[in-house]
Structure formats: C-alpha cells, structure tokens
Amino acid sequence: MRKPKILIVGSLGMDFTFSTEVFPKEGETIIGKSFKTAPGGKGANQAVQVARLGADTTMVGKLGRDANGEELLKTIDEAGIHHDRILFDEEVPTQVADIILEEAEGKDTKNRILIIQGANMTIRREEIAFLKEEVKNYDMVMLQLEIPMEINEQVAAYAYEAGVPVMLNSAPSAPLSDELLSHLAYISPNEHEAKDITGVEIRYNGDEVNMDDVRKACEVLREKGVRNALITLGGSGAAILNDDGFFHAPCVKGLDVKDPTAAGDSFVAAFCTAVCLGMDMNDTLTFANHVAALTVCGFGAMPSLPKLERVEEFMKERGCTLPDLSALK
Numbered sequence: 001m002r003k004p005k006i007l008i009v010g011s012l013g014m015d016f017t018f019s020t021e022v023f024p025k026e027g028e029t030i031i032g033k034s035f036k037t038a039p040g041g042k043g044a045n046q047a048v049q050v051a052r053l054g055a056d057t058t059m060v061g062k063l064g065r066d067a068n069g070e071e072l073l074k075t076i077d078e079a080g081i082h083h084d085r086i087l088f089d090e091e092v093p094t095q096v097a098d099i100i101l102e103e104a105e106g107k108d109t110k111n112r113i114l115i116i117q118g119a120n121m122t123i124r125r126e127e128i129a130f131l132k133e134e135v136k137n138y139d140m141v142m143l144q145l146e147i148p149m150e151i152n153e154q155v156a157a158y159a160y161e162a163g164v165p166v167m168l169n170s171a172p173s174a175p176l177s178d179e180l181l182s183h184l185a186y187i188s189p190n191e192h193e194a195k196d197i198t199g200v201e202i203r204y205n206g207d208e209v210n211m212d213d214v215r216k217a218c219e220v221l222r223e224k225g226v227r228n229a230l231i232t233l234g235g236s237g238a239a240i241l242n243d244d245g246f247f248h249a250p251c252v253k254g255l256d257v258k259d260p261t262a263a264g265d266s267f268v269a270a271f272c273t274a275v276c277l278g279m280d281m282n283d284t285l286t287f288a289n290h291v292a293a294l295t296v297c298g299f300g301a302m303p304s305l306p307k308l309e310r311v312e313e314f315m316k317e318r319g320c321t322l323p324d325l326s327a328l329k
C-alpha cells in the first residue's frame with residue numbers, strides 16, 4: 001500500500017506569547033517575565049501532525065511576505081510538507097496572535113488573546129480554482145474554520161464532485177451552510193462546537209459523559225447530511241456515529257497532562273491518517289486517542305505533536321495491539 005496523500009487547506013499563524021505576573025491596565029506599561037514565539041494555526045498544526053505520522057502531506061494556505069511568513073514556511077518545509085501551492089499576500093501580513101499569560105504565584109494561569117488573521121482571510125476563490133482539477137490526486141481533504149467560509153465551501157464542493165472524502169474540523173465555531181454539510185464525509189466538532197451546530201447539550205456527570213447526549217448530537221449531525229459524525233470529548237475520549245453504528249473510545253488514562261493545546265488538531269490528523277490506511281473504526285479511534293494523549297502530555301502546540309515512532313512505542317507500553325502502520329514508513 002502506498003502512503004496516504006492528504007491535503008490540508010487552512011490557516012497558518014505565528015503565536016507571540018508574553019507572560020507576566022499581572023496584566024497591564026489601560027494606559028499602563030509594565031515589565032513582563034518572559035516571551036516565546038511559536039508557529040501555529042489549526043491548518044498548520046494538523047498538517048504537521050499528519051506529516052509526523054508519515055503521510056504524504058500537502059498544505060494550501062496563505063502567508064504574508066514577512067518574517068513570520070518565512071518562519072512558517074520553514075516550519076512546514078522542515079516537517080516534510082509539500083508547500084509549492086502555498087499562497088502569498090503581497091500587502092497583508094501573516095496571521096499573528098498576541099497571547100498574554102498572567103502567571104501569578106498560587107493562582108490559575110489566565111490568558112488574553114488577540115488574533116489578527118491577516119493573509120488567512122484574503123484567500124480568493126480564483127486562487128484555489130486549481131484544486132478543481134488537482135483535488136482528485138488526494139485520498140482525503142482536511143478543513144477547519146480559520147479561513148474564509150466561501151473557500152472552505154468551494155474546496156469541499158470540488159472534493160465532493162471528485163469523490164474525495166472531506167473532513168471538517170468545525171473549529172472555531174461558526175454557522176455552517178446545509179450545502180457545506182452535505183459535501184462532508186466527516187465532521188469533528190468537540191462537545192462545545194457540537195452543541196453550537198446541533199443545539200444538543202452534552203452533559204457530564206463528573207468525568208462521565210452522558211452517552212445518550214453524545215449519540216443524539218451525532219444523530220443530528222447525520223440528519224444534516226454528514227455520513228460520519230465524530231465528536232471529541234476531551235478527557236472522555238471520542239465517539240462516532242456512521243452507517244456501521246455508534247462507537248465510543250475512552251481517552252488514554254493515567255497521563256501526566258501538561259497542556260491540552262492542539263489536542264483536537266492532533267486527534268483529527270491521526271483520525272484522518274488512520275482512515276486513509278483503511279483501519280476499522282475501533283482501531284482508528286484508539287490510534288487517534290493515543291496520538292492526542294501524547295500531545296496533551298507535552299507543552300505547546302507544534303512541539304508536542306508526536307512522530308509515528310513515538311506513537312508506536314507508547315501504544316506498546318500501554319499494551320495495545322498495533323495496527324498495520326507499514327504504509328506510513
């Protein structure tokens with residue numbers, strides 16, 4: 001079996017994280033504690049995860065002609081992602097996020113985040129028209145909601161026409177047209193995003209998720225025309241409803257959880273990779289849960305996205321039977 005070919009159309013951005021004992025007040029200038037830059041954006045995170053698992057990965061997205069754009073290009077190049085179709089805006093800058101963390105002794109960390117979406121939002125229909133022809137070369141297309149909705153709609157329509165399955169990770173929450181939904185093979189909201197789309201509240205009793213709620217939300221997603229309704233449930237794992245039935249896989253237990261950032265990105269990337277390998281649904285969910293488990297055990301988004309060898313090692317440590325991953329090597 002050849003390597004799965006996965007196309008990600010989505011966002012790229014640079015995160016600037018400032019940490020401080022206390023947030024500055026209006027008009028005030030203060031001296032903070034530390035500063036870090038990190039590449040991100042849901043599209044780029046998902047592409048990096050797919051590539052680290054060994055799939056043949058292509059990213060389409062838009063950068064500005066600036067230092068942040070260069071850094072992001074370098075990041076996806078180093079991950080082995082094909083980037084010859086990356087677009088550039090000559091005027092508008094690359095997306096940036098200004099993240100201020102208030103880290104005071106003995107208190108929970110708080111954040112204030114300001115995002116300027118920049119070039120992510122200047123993608124035009126004609127710039128992705130080439131996908132009408134080229135989309136058929138992929139086994140799967142992955143989308144998120146950090147680029148213009150009309151671009152997601154266009155790409156999903158091209159893929160649907162070409163018979164290529166589309167996964168929409170519907171984050172952050174936004175209203176979705178019936179037409180877009182009808183073109184999706186897979187959708188993967190988390191519990192909050194699922195409520196925004198379906199109106200079904202997924203209740204928890206302590207750590208225990210109410211499976212009837214999850215199933216109901218999945219049913220509503222299926223009624224909207226999505227064949228495979230997947231909902232990620234944080235520390236309660238993930239569930240999916242499709243033609244073969246309802247599957248739930250609890251998350252990996254007993255972890256030293258450090259930072260849940262990018263858990264959803266990591267999960268959906270692993271899920272799509274497994275589906276392309278033809279794994280059955282139980283194996284797919286188990287594989288994706290283990291990949292995401294490693295992500296929540298590391299700090300930061302991209303640095304914590306695991307490579308295939310680490311996932312294999314971890315699944316063995318945990319006593320799982322390894323699925324056939326030879327096509328990823």
Ligand SMILES: Nc1ncnc2c1ncn2[C@@H]1O[C@H](COP(=O)(O)OP(=O)(O)O)[C@@H](O)[C@H]1O
Binds near residue numbers: 191238260289
């Ligand atoms: N506390 C946790 N322990 C183990 N796995 C987790 C934990 N939180 C998240 N995960 C894994 O990450 C996946 C995605 O997390 P979730 O919080 O649902 O996504 P999002 O980041 O989009 O909110 C889960 O389905 C699970 O596999």
Ligand SMILES: [Mg+2]
Binds near residue numbers: 190233234
């Ligand atoms: Mg969550």
